[in-house]
Amino acid sequence: xxxxxxxxxxxxxxxxxxxxxxxxxxxxxxxxxxxxxxxxxxxxxxxxxxxxxxxxxxxxxxxxxxxxxxxxxxxxxxxxxxxxxxxxxxxxxxxxxxxxxxxxxxxxxxxxxxxxxxxxxxxxxxxxxxxxxxxxxxxxxxxxxxxxxxxxxxxxxxxxxxxxxxxxxxx
Amino acid sequence: xxxxxxxxxxxxxxxxxxxxxxxxxxxxxxxxxxxxxxxxxxxxxxxxxxxxxxxxxxxxxxxxxxxxxxxxxxxxxxxxxxxxxxxxxxxxxxxxxxxxxxxxxxxxxxxxxxxxxxxxxxxxxxxxxxxxxxxxxxxxxxxxxxxxxxxxxxxxxxxxxxxxxxxxxxxxxxxxxxxxxxxxxxxxxxxxxxxxxxxxxxxxxxxxxxxxxxxxxxxxxxxxxxxxxxxxxxxxxxxxxxxxxxxxxxxxxxxxxxxxxxxxxxxxxxxxxxxxxxxxxxxxxxxxxxxxxxxxxxxxxxxxxxxxxxxxxxxxxxxxxxxxxxxxxxxxxxxxxxxxxxxxxxxxxxxxxxxxxxxxxxxxxxxxxxxxxxxxxxxxxxxxxxxxxxxxxxxxxxxxxxxxxxxxxxxxxxxxxxxxxxxxxxxxxxxxxxxxxxxxxxxxxxxxxxxxxxxxxxxxxxxxxxxxxxxxxxxxxxxxxxxxxxxxxxxxxxxxxxxxxxx
Numbered sequence: 322x323x324x325x326x327x328x329x330x331x332x333x334x335x336x337x338x339x340x341x342x343x344x345x346x347x348x349x350x351x352x353x354x355x356x357x358x359x360x361x362x363x364x365x366x367x368x369x370x371x372x373x374x375x376x377x378x379x380x381x382x383x384x385x386x387x388x389x390x391x392x393x394x395x396x397x398x399x400x401x402x403x404x405x406x407x408x409x410x411x412x413x414x415x416x417x418x419x420x421x422x423x424x425x426x427x428x429x430x431x432x433x434x435x436x437x438x439x440x441x442x443x444x445x446x447x448x449x450x451x452x453x454x455x456x457x458x459x460x461x462x463x464x465x466x467x468x469x470x471x472x473x474x475x476x477x478x479x480x481x482x483x484x485x486x487x488x489x490x491x492x
Numbered sequence: 493x494x495x496x497x498x499x500x501x502x503x504x505x506x507x508x509x510x511x512x513x514x515x516x517x518x519x520x521x522x523x524x525x526x527x528x529x530x531x532x533x534x535x536x537x538x539x540x541x542x543x544x545x546x547x548x549x550x551x552x553x554x555x556x557x558x559x560x561x562x563x564x565x566x567x568x569x570x571x572x573x574x575x576x577x578x579x580x581x582x583x584x585x586x587x588x589x590x591x592x593x594x595x596x597x598x599x600x601x602x603x604x605x606x607x608x609x610x611x612x613x614x615x616x617x618x619x620x621x622x623x624x625x626x627x628x629x630x631x632x633x634x635x636x637x638x639x640x641x642x643x644x645x646x647x648x649x650x651x652x653x654x655x656x657x658x659x660x661x662x663x664x665x666x667x668x669x670x671x672x673x674x675x676x677x678x679x680x681x682x683x684x685x686x687x688x689x690x691x692x693x694x695x696x697x698x699x700x701x702x703x704x705x706x707x708x709x710x711x712x713x714x715x716x717x718x719x720x721x722x723x724x725x726x727x728x729x730x731x732x733x734x735x736x737x738x739x740x741x742x743x744x745x746x747x748x749x750x751x752x753x754x755x756x757x758x759x760x761x762x763x764x765x766x767x768x769x770x771x772x773x774x775x776x777x778x779x780x781x782x783x784x785x786x787x788x789x790x791x792x793x794x795x796x797x798x799x800x801x802x803x804x805x806x807x808x809x810x811x812x813x814x815x816x817x818x819x820x821x822x823x824x825x826x827x828x829x830x831x832x833x834x835x836x837x838x839x840x841x842x843x844x845x846x847x848x849x850x851x852x853x854x855x856x857x858x859x860x861x862x863x864x865x866x867x868x869x870x871x872x873x874x875x876x877x878x879x880x881x882x883x884x885x886x887x888x889x890x891x892x893x894x895x896x897x898x899x900x901x902x903x904x905x906x907x908x909x910x911x912x913x914x915x916x917x918x919x920x921x922x923x924x925x926x927x928x929x930x931x932x933x934x935x936x937x938x939x940x941x942x943x944x945x946x947x948x949x950x951x952x953x954x955x956x957x958x959x960x961x962x963x964x965x966x967x968x969x970x971x972x973x974x975x976x977x978x979x980x981x982x983x984x985x986x987x988x989x990x991x992x993x994x995x
Contacts (some may be wrong), residue, residue: 329923330654333923334656337660348682349682352680352681352682352683352684353681353682354679355679355681356679357679360540365945365948367674367676367679367681368578369669369671369680369913370666370937370941370944371667371681374663374667374670375663375667376689377663378659378660378663378664378667381656381659381660381663382660384656385654385656390939397736398923409713412712413709413712413713413878413918416709416712416713417709417915417918418553420705420709420890420911420914420915421911421915423890423894423911423913424894424908425908426914428907429904430903433894433898435896437891437894440890440891441887441888441961442890444887444890445883445884446699447735448712448716448719448882448883448887449717449719450881450883450887451714451886455884457737459884459888463888463892464890464891465794467891467895468717471895471899475899477898477899477902478850479895479898479906480898480904481615490895
């Protein structure tokens with residue numbers, strides 16, 4: 322599917338405008354509490370800069386939308402059109418889910434090394450590596466290098482996870 | 493003269509030379525690991541210098557600092573993962589050039605410009621320490637505010653095809669940079685009572701995520717059969733593996749200009765090499781005869797960012813040696829190492845320890861020459877790493893990036909941030925929104941906001957009259973220079989747009 326650049330840009334601006342308005346009217350008021358009696362002689366309130374940036378962002382988007390609406394009715398260059406493939410989308414979504422699973426759940430529960438071994442094997446398999454030995458030995462080799470560099474070389478101890486220490490304690 | 497000769501002798505003893513070599517080698521390797529910054533590399537070595545002879549420990553430290561700056565550009569060029577934030581600007585042209593099979597050429601260009609920038613700033617340090625430091629000391633909060641504000645505008649308008657996308661990206665970076673505690677009142681901002689966010693978002697996870705993870709995600713969308721090959725192939729043509737004299741000559745004006753800019757920025761405490769690299773890149777693109785080549789593998793782009801970020805390493809010793817004020821964290825750590833050895837840096841050091849000062853100068857120059865030699869070895873070694881097939885390399889990169897992000901603050905949250913920023917960077921890439929302005933906005937917002945607020949506080953002490961800034965000669969001069977530069981930028985952009993429409 323090919324999406325016209327100008328159509329894409331206008332839709333993108335509208336989406337970003339909604340996000341910016343949400344940021345200005347909901348996120349800032351709900352996440353920043355200015356200290357009481359904060360006067361001009363005290364300098365700027367903590368919420369000043371976030372509002373300022375939000376305002377400028379809003380202004381930029383509105384200006385561009387108006388400009389696109391009235392002046393740029395067509396794409397200037399055909400190569401600026403966007404190609405969108407459903408296959409690529411599905412594939413990337415799966416990879417992103419795997420990455421988020423690794424960073425949010427696997428490392429915390431299994432520890433960095435075990436989680437990484439599993440992650441590399443699964444991701445490499447998903448990317449087309451079918452050789453069993455490579456799927457086993459490459460992650461082991463890489464983790465050994467990381468272990469030597471970080472734990473022995475720099476004394477940086479990577480996360481242990483929740484489960485392994487519990488199993489060790491249990492045993 | 494006697495002091496100079498004794499100093500040189502002290503820095504060129506076999507022990508000192510070996511120390512510099514070890515420092516350089518360790519620095520280059522550490523610098524190439526994403527997440528381990530030059531400051532971190534120096535920090536790792538500082539405790540050991542206590543047990544070493546001063547003239548083994550200090551040269552080793554200086555070598556390590558210089559080595560890590562170059563090492564970081566290798567991974568920036570080959571796998572789009574800057575080893576340190578300072579090499580983030582090198583990615584912009586280094587990686588596209590490597591994709592064209594000219595990775596070795598890109599790395600060599602980076603090496604030559606690094607060494608040039610380094611040597612340039614060291615010479616400036618030797619001859620103009622006092623003068624440059626006095627210029628930098630005239631810069632107060634209003635000037636810093638103006639300088640950073642102008643940099644933000646410049647970067648947003650120069651990166652990418654549309655100004656609005658660049659501006660939006662800068663604003664997004666600024667917003668992300670504001671997450672955490674307010675610098676003056678310590679009020680939590682945009683944290684939603686989430687404790688991890690109160691510390692603010694770390695630069696390293698953001699850099700690694702936005703640049704490396706997003707690129708890995710983009711590459712992994714390719715069909716399976718394409719992922720069986722390696723990420724890069726290296727051209728076998730001789731001309732693609734060397735930097736010819738003509739190429740170096742053509743980039744020399746950019747290198748000199750960027751080195752000067754880097755030296756000036758390094759002399760100002762608090763700005764640092766990342767800002768220098770991006771500013772020099774922007775300026776090189778603005779003034780280049782071929783600005784369209786930038787971002788597509790321009791040697792000038794690599795030369796600008798590398799010479800500027802390395803030039804900072806010498807000049808941030810200017811305020812350190814002349815006034816005892818460290819220019820950045822690495823300089824502060826080096827200062828610590830000197831203190832361990834009983835040398836207090838500051839205005840009197842030139843009188844109290846002249847031999848040591850000249851020895852440092854000599855060690856800096858020797859380290860540059862050895863960096864040039866060792867750098868070639870590193871290039872040859874790293875060339876083989878990227879021949880691993882993509883389907884194994886990218887999962888590996890993701891894991892090493894996670895370990896690197898965790899290393900700096902020991903926080904699991906940073907690993908999660910790496911992937912969140914990776915997804916954000918990927919989406920931005922898909923929408924043709926440049927990610928570099930976001931990084932610059934993020935890096936500059938603390939400096940900009942702090943100086944804006946101090947300037948306004950100063951205004952309140954002048955009967956709420958902000959116009960006092962126009963009574964400052966440094967401010968007026970900077971404003972004048974920036975206005976003229978902006979006019980040139982917009983005129984050039986307008987001409988370029990006209991050309992595009994005509995074509």
